[in-house]
Amino acid sequence: MAIDNRRPARPRGATLTAISAAAAAVLALSGCGGGSPSSTQPDGGTAEAGSGDLDHVTLGLLPITDVAPVYLGIREGYFRAEGIDLEVQPAQGGAAIVPAVTTGEYQFGYSNVVSLLIAQDKSLPIVVISNGSSSTNEPGHDTTEVAALPESGIGGPADLAGKTVAVNALNNFADTTIRNSIEQAGGDPQQVKFVEIPYPNMPAALARGDVDAVWTTEPFRTQVLDAGGRIVASPMTDMAPNFDSAFYFTSRQTLEQDPELVARFRSALLKSFDYASAYEDQVRAVIQDYAKVTPELAGKVEMTSWRADINMDGLKRLGTAAKKYGVLENEPDYTGLVAD
Structure with missing residues (x-):
């Protein structure tokens, strides 16, 4: 089901240290x-x-x-x-x-x-x-994640194989981390198709059905969720704590x-x-x-x-x-x- 973005703000980490x-x-x-x-x-x-x-x-x-x-x-x-x-x-x-x-x-x-x-x-x-x-470090509540509409049939990272995913730049950060998530979930990381779309254009592209899913960051991530999208992969939390x-x-x-x-x-x-x-x-x-x-x-x-x-x-x-x-x-x- 869709992610609830209206939960109370969580406390941030410990105070940062000074430089060396x-x-x-x-x-x-x-x-x-x-x-x-x-x-x-x-x-x-x-x-x-x-x-x-x-x-x-x-x-x-x-x-x-x-x-x-x-x-x-x-x-x-x-x-x-x-x-x-x-x-x-x-x-x-x-x-x-x-x-x-x-x-x-x-x-x-x-x-x-x-x-x-x-x-x-x-x-x-x-x-x-x-x-x-x-x-x-919170899957489903990260700042940059992959979102899709419920009717896409995408329920998790493995389902992205064979789908078209919008990314802000080809052969870069999104491709690498999404493929890693797909492979970790047991899918074929080479079977996903990436298309380059600027972040601000992703919510509309997803709504029109131009793509099956979008790799999106804030504030566009929340815009997608408000329009009925849901998080289907959290590539950064999959990569490492x-x-x-x-x-x-x-x-x-x-x-x-x-x-x-x-x-x-x-x-x-x-x-x-x-x-x-x-x-x-x-x-x-x-x-x-x-x-x-x-x-x-x-x-x-x-x-x-x-x-x-x-x-x-x-x-x-x-x-x-x-x-x-x-x-x-x-x-x-x-x-x-x-x-x-």
């Missing part, structure tokens, strides 16, 4: 360059930098609920306290963010884990500097040339994680601004978990699956991908 002592040793409040005149705010407006000591830093983000801590961190002044005037550049997918970071157009970016594994597989000079978002779905990253050049900036950005980011984990009501309020979520929908969407530490076991399981299903050509270099 090595990173903390190089933290500094004064920047190397001049400040920017403005930075993007949660309400879409701008705020004066007010000081030439702030480093103008650009971050590429997706307009999804998982990145709410960044907007809260800007509002609460965590980035400015670290000498950073943060400008957010919204993007529709990691395919645009990764090259912008590698060319230096953006200093930092946010992307799903498989996109970053693919970038490394293609020898692009990117390096992960922080966790980004993680599974809720405490599974990380996305990371923040930078170019290797930025990390090597300005490790202090990276450390300060990470410090502000983890403080933002801490704040978002403690104040779920503030998360549900801020997503109404940058993600254009209605108040009613904001009150129902599933909230991701924000953890300081990267789950290396989950990352390796994902990398193994991506190689197995042909998304990656080479075995990932996990120590080279994740900064110390």
Whole structure:
């Protein structure tokens, strides 16, 4: 039966830890360059930098609920306290963010884990500097899942074999994790057909019958459920406990040339994680601004978990699956991908 999204909000995890002592040793409040005149705010407006000591830093983000801590961190002044005037550049997918970071157009970016594994597989000079978002560990109540209509006849992951499933990007995160779920459930992971559809278009595509199921994230996941859909697979919880779905990253050049900036950005980011984990009501309020979520929908969407530490076991399981299903050509270099 359909998932009930109106259950009481659950408490979030324990308070996040501070960054490592090595990173903390190089933290500094004064920047190397001049400040920017403005930075993007949660309400879409701008705020004066007010000081030439702030480093103008650009971050590429997706307009999804998982990145709410960044907007809260800007509002609460965590980035400015670290000498950073943060400008957010919204993007529709990691395919645009990764090259912008590698060319230096953006200093930092946010992307799903498989996109970053693919970038490394293609020898692009990117390096992960922080966790980004993680599974809720609750099948049927995760932030990114596979949904279908009751009349589809799909009752679980194995039933996706022989069906057409909408994903936001082909040969990437969705393909890998869905195939893994199908195989774990005893189905044939090679018998599923994937078609690429942007997240915002998925609810309508499912309603029209263009596809049998959709791999969807919040707030579109809840829109599908409100229209009568039901969750038929939870690929992130199937992959590993405490599974990380996305990371923040930078170019290797930025990390090597300005490790202090990276450390300060990470410090502000983890403080933002801490704040978002403690104040779920503030998360549900801020997503109404940058993600254009209605108040009613904001009150129902599933909230991701924000953890300081990267789950290396989950990352390796994902990398193994991506190689197995042909998304990656080479075995990932996990120590080279994740900064110390």
